[in-house]
Every structure is written in C-alpha cells, then in structure tokens.
Amino acid sequence: MTQTSANVTWLTQEAYDQLKAELEYLSGPARVDIAKKIEAAREEGDLRENGGYHAAKEEQGKQELRVRQLTQLLENAKVGEAPADTGVVAPGMVVSIAFDGDPDDTLSFLLASREYASGVIETYSPQSPLGSAVNGKKVDEMAEYELPNGRKASVKILDAKPYQG
Known part of the structure; x- marks a missing residue:
C-alpha cells in the first residue's frame, strides 16, 4: 500500500521489504x-552485427x-501502517465505484502506487485521473x-476498505 504526496511515498513494511529485496x-x-x-x-566477435x-x-x-x-522510491x-477502515478513500484501500452512479456499471481497484501492482487486483495510482x-x-x-x-466522467464511491492482500 502506498500513499504519495510530493516526494514522499508511504509504504507498508511488507511493500518496503518486497521492493528492497x-x-x-x-x-x-x-x-x-x-x-x-x-x-x-562480446567474445563472439564483431559487435556491430552481434x-x-x-x-x-x-x-x-x-x-x-x-x-x-527503486533507489529513488x-x-x-516512509514506512507506516495500512490505512484505517474509516470509509474514506486513501492509498492502500480497495475502492469500489459505480460509473455515473449506475449500480450495474461498477469497478473495484486498489488505490496504490504502480510499484505495488499485482495480478490479483487492478491497481490505480493516486496520481491517475481516477485515483486523484x-x-x-x-x-x-x-x-x-x-x-x-x-x-468529464463521474463516479459514486460504493465502498473503501483497507487492502488485505
């Protein structure tokens, strides 16, 4: 889980350890x-056609x-805890939205740095248009x-829960 503001990226200990490794x-x-x-x-010879x-x-x-x-990141x-379950969208949370408020046109995604993307759940950066x-x-x-x-597009926030990944 990450939260980026200016040049600071917030990471859980698990994410930090993974990136450090x-x-x-x-x-x-x-x-x-x-x-x-x-x-x-190089030992094979002519580098121009190698x-x-x-x-x-x-x-x-x-x-x-x-x-x-990775070095810069x-x-x-800053290593910290996962966000609190307050119903307020924050990096490190799984967010469910409905496009134009339509309950049949929904999407759930992890709001986190692209560094934390996985094949398990779609990830949107907090800096992306939808994420911000x-x-x-x-x-x-x-x-x-x-x-x-x-x-312009509008979405309704249906749910926001800390990622348990």
Missing part, C-alpha cells in the same frame, strides 16, 4: 548475470533504470475526473 537482487546477482551475458556476447550483445546491453539498460527507480519512502478524483472522498460521495478525450 528486488533492489538488492537487481544491484547484486542480476548485475553479475548481465555482465556475464555481455562478456560472452544481436546477443545488443540485446544484453538493452537488458542492462532497463535493469539499471529499474535500479535507479525507497530513499523517499476519488482520493479523500467518503463512501456515497461523487467524484469527477477527466477522461483522455477531455470529457
């Missing part, structure tokens, strides 16, 4: 593995970008946000 792997064993791949590809070398270098670049992202992280519109709203309140096409 990923960072340690990427900056340790994964770096060694990619260096070995690059060296093996697909394995270029693929390994591209993989290395993506890996180093992720290391920088964890440097600015519902953040801080109470159950039964309406929220309005802008769609990519510039039109």
Whole structure:
C-alpha cells in the first residue's frame, strides 16, 4: 500500500521489504548475470552485427533504470501502517465505484502506487485521473475526473476498505 504526496511515498513494511529485496537482487546477482551475458556476447566477435550483445546491453539498460527507480522510491519512502477502515478513500484501500452512479456499471481497484501492482487486483495510482478524483472522498460521495478525450466522467464511491492482500 502506498500513499504519495510530493516526494514522499508511504509504504507498508511488507511493500518496503518486497521492493528492497528486488533492489538488492537487481544491484547484486542480476548485475553479475548481465555482465556475464555481455562478456560472452562480446567474445563472439564483431559487435556491430552481434544481436546477443545488443540485446544484453538493452537488458542492462532497463535493469539499471529499474535500479535507479527503486533507489529513488525507497530513499523517499516512509514506512507506516495500512490505512484505517474509516470509509474514506486513501492509498492502500480497495475502492469500489459505480460509473455515473449506475449500480450495474461498477469497478473495484486498489488505490496504490504502480510499484505495488499485482495480478490479483487492478491497481490505480493516486496520481491517475481516477485515483486523484476519488482520493479523500467518503463512501456515497461523487467524484469527477477527466477522461483522455477531455470529457468529464463521474463516479459514486460504493465502498473503501483497507487492502488485505
């Protein structure tokens, strides 16, 4: 669960530990593995036409970008508890909404940093148009946000419960 305000990202201890473990792997064993791949590809000869070398270098670049992202995220992280079950939408909560107040057109999602996304439940960032519109709203309140096409959409908050993931 995360809550971002300015440069601070709030994480539960579990989320922090998970991201820290990923960072340690990427900056340790994964770096060694990619260096070995690059060296093996380099030994194959002409680097201009060496697909394995270029693929390994591209993989290395993506890996180093992720290391920088995780380092920055964890440097600015504050570890805290999951949000209280108060009926007010906050990061770290599963939010159920009805589009235009229609009880047949609903969506439930986790309001959290994209870093916490999983295949279990759809995740919306608190900075996304929908996430920022519902953040801080109470159950039964309406929220309005802008769609990519510039039109406005409204949703009714049906429920907001702390994520138990």
